[in-house]
Amino acid sequence: MCLKELCFRAVRTHFAALGTEAVLDLPVPLIKELLLHLTVCQLDEVQPELNQRGISTYSGWAGVLRDLYGPNRAADFLTEEEAKNEAMRILFTLVFHGFRNHFVIRNSANLNTPSFMWAAAKCIKQFLLITSLALQSLTAEQRPILNLLEKRIRSVGVPQSFELSRSCTQFALYVLHRLLDHGVAKEIVIQVDCPITLAWILHGRGSQYVNPDLKDLINSKKESCVSHAASASAGTPSCSPGLEARASGDEHDQVTPCKRSKLDSVSAEEESGKTNFTVDPQVLCQTFTPCDGPSAGACPWGQIDRLEIRHCGSDSLRVLNSALPTFFCLRSLTLHSFSTFRDSDVLGLARALRQLSESSHSSLTDLNVGVLPYTKLTEVLLDARLKLMSLHVEIHTVVWGPHLSPHHPRNAESDMSAELPLEKLTVKVAELQTDLQFIASVLRRSPRLTSLHVAGMRLPTGSSLSLLLSTLSESNRCLRSLSLEDMKLSDCLPEILHLLTSCKLEELRCNDCRLLEKWTDKEESLQQLVAAVKSVPSLHTLSLAQNRLAKNVCVLAELFSGSSPSSVKRLDISSNFIQPVELLEFAERLRTHRPPHRLTLDLRRNPGDRDPDTWSAALKTLRPFCALLIEGWKSTDTMVDHISNM
Template structure:
């Protein structure tokens, strides 16, 4: 390079350095500058400036920029990449979506004082009160953890933040125990403000504590009130110790006539009512230290301990999720269900074991009583893990107004109820099942199974009774050797012609291609996912079979999402480029071909074919978990060819990880 060339390059480098220094100066002195002064800058300079601004500055400037027609999308995506790492897939479409994801990821960590490399690098900006106030406008879920200092701040210097959270938080998660006097008062007050004074209608409970669950449900939707349990809540300390909490609930249940079924780890121990007393201070001392009454909490935490402004409102729980649900939780929940008229969605999940038969029967009875009230609003039900497949239909018959059901099933080998007479008692008091021909209004059904063999007749029986079904997701359904999923697919074709979304996962469909093709002719699918289904395993000519599927998919103008992940497509993937060929190009806008052991040369061929018949719209293409590092140069060349008409979802692959390699190609 000549002296003039070197001089020109050096000049451009100096210009870039000077420009960067100026933009950094704007960041440092942002508060002294007028927003209008920044808006008067040329658009290219504004776009460069966005990547130098702090999160708070970007948030403040965004409305004015949008008014001028300038998007901040790229700046928020850059923040996400800084937070998650350059190899993280950022699958966001709009600037609001990107901004909200940034704020949600940071709010909880900053509020509770957690740190990571990104927070440490931006501590000056993130530690300012203005960040939490800005983030609170984007956050819809608040996780309550019993870290006393941050929660106490909401009752004192950060009270304006609590007022803002009241207006925006839709969902509250209780994920840690509420213990000790100070933490109890503060945590319950924050919960009361969000659940009763705020707009929160969704509650997610992660801990096993019947007393805490009772407090959370009390007066927030159900008309049920147990006097003994209410007295217990007002006189005993909330405890995160499961044994103490269970013992307290059992004492209340025994005194009130409730049947408190012991959990499995308590079986064989002394009866609940004969346990030794908890080590706790006297009732008088506890009541003098704090109260659990919401109205009294408001009075206690109002400024200067003065009286609160009038009686406190009582919130309503529309969506309840118990993520660590056991027999003790059901003992508290089931009596409330028959009058829980405002409840629209109920999710019960047992992390460590399947529900026992008596637990499911008692839940079915409570749901049936709610149905008989004629005031039920419950439309979504999710229960996992059920011990038997037939319980799916029993739950539907208990509350046939449900339009969305999600169940996970895992048979318990060699397990029988502790007392058979208890199970028989539950069956006898349970409502009579509806006739097998009775139509159900179900629109969405998810069935996930983890067992060696599944009674598919239970699933097809439900499908035949749900002609209005629009979404079906089945995973892990395994049949005896020699059996086929043809019956399941035939039932869908005959009984569920309104189906719009079909997701079959971890199922052997290698002999079901004709049934799949027939289903595509009768259902106007919008989403089709056939993940880990061994689609081409038994095909003598894999490319020809895949071509048949592609031809059928092209006849569906409604289809916009297609996923064929984990199907060992490998070199056959090139056939998928034919989706967009000819006069009847597919309307697919999102294509997932991840985990298919697609080699770089095969992806390059796919790219070349796709260039000859480009998609009519921008295509989101998921290429994750394919062996890109076998030939990085060829892989990158293929990606470069795809970028003009694809949004690519890619991430790193390490071929030396032989297990991942094996799983992808087995």
């Protein structure tokens, strides 16, 4: 270990005694090296002062992310704040819930502290709601953290079902109530298929619908509490604030939120397994109000404007469909099922969406649904006449069972030729044959489209996707971002070149599109593509990942040659089986034609270990003018080699 390394470690150890002033007095090159040795709390402390001096702490936060992710995953964050927030989000979740990984174990002395929890809570915007002792602590000794989270958290993740019949669940419900109703959180991400949990979350938060099962449960709990409160006057334990039910037998039930004395006797109802607490958020809030705190009165009801259900089964969908017609505050809805939705599921959703669209108060503009069993059901959703600005659908062919007739009945006022307000469209397909005509008709009806992502389209043998590209050139002149993935475009070079001259693209991604497959002169054709890209001054992102460029990658260095170099600032050439000697030649050419700005270059999943010394030399040549995204490659994995070189 060199002397400089020893000094850096000493600064980390004695940082509190030295103070930030001692760090700020160091020369800038030394400060940048020191950042890699500071703890996350120390990084957070020095960042404001360093930023005022024009020094970024990005390298320090990127180093934390590298340690968290491991060597085989690149930390791809563009800004200092993005990297910091991601690092704090991961660490807060791990430390708060008591999870362990190598980084947390190695830095436990610096992370298991109130100062870290407070610093992390000031940064994070997402909170994962996991029933645990840590969650219960937010109602007692860590209540100041909950107060802070209430002001910071924008999105709440629900990764597990809540058994509303168990008293330990009330801690999770209370925290969720605080974040949603008293706080600023307006986004919910539900990762389980649990209709009653979904009903509780939707209850009173933007929809006028009241789930009958939940209503009965709330009323029964209230009645139970009232009866126990009455019996308390006769000396029987009640369920008044601070006295938790112990009926479930769960170890979590032994925590008393307000640290009031706990009665040792147990009522007959508790012994028989009946719980005596309420799931009504208004009553829960009174239950967990600090003993010395003021009476809060009636609680507000929050509104949910973004809802995501990642495992949406038919039962959950029925609960949602009942709430949708009056869910006026909802702006974004994402529904995903592990299996494909049934026709009846989609038709029910479409009916509910149509009812919502008939109200002038509807705010829904973003819809994401997967997985549909076939393309025609996209038409059913569009027929709901929502004023969607963003639509994302995933389609997996289901070969068994009857399909909905393509001529399903529509309302008289339906007009599938009417202009759509869509600005963003994503269509991911896994079908033997895709209905290209239908996709093209949607594009023609969407003249305001600025972003398009199409993946997986398959056509009959001998057919071409040129219609897709020509439609974009003719009908979607506002297009700014185009992502084409997992499709055959090797016979569409003329249409690609024409599209580049027709639209003012800012992002172009042609990933796994077999671009070079049928090009007779691969180098010449690639040069034509490079020339077209250079002619688009607005284009700042270009991705040609998974196109087997291999030795032809050197042509891409010409992007920055001549008097009018390309404006591309981010170039993705990952998964192209680029050998070390080919990357070195590319690096030498790129050094000759240096980009006018620092280039973010994605080199992940290329076989650098075939010749580590040459690969390292290429990376060394690139680093002065490129931000490199790299990951490990194991050539011993012959299947990876085979697939990448097919």
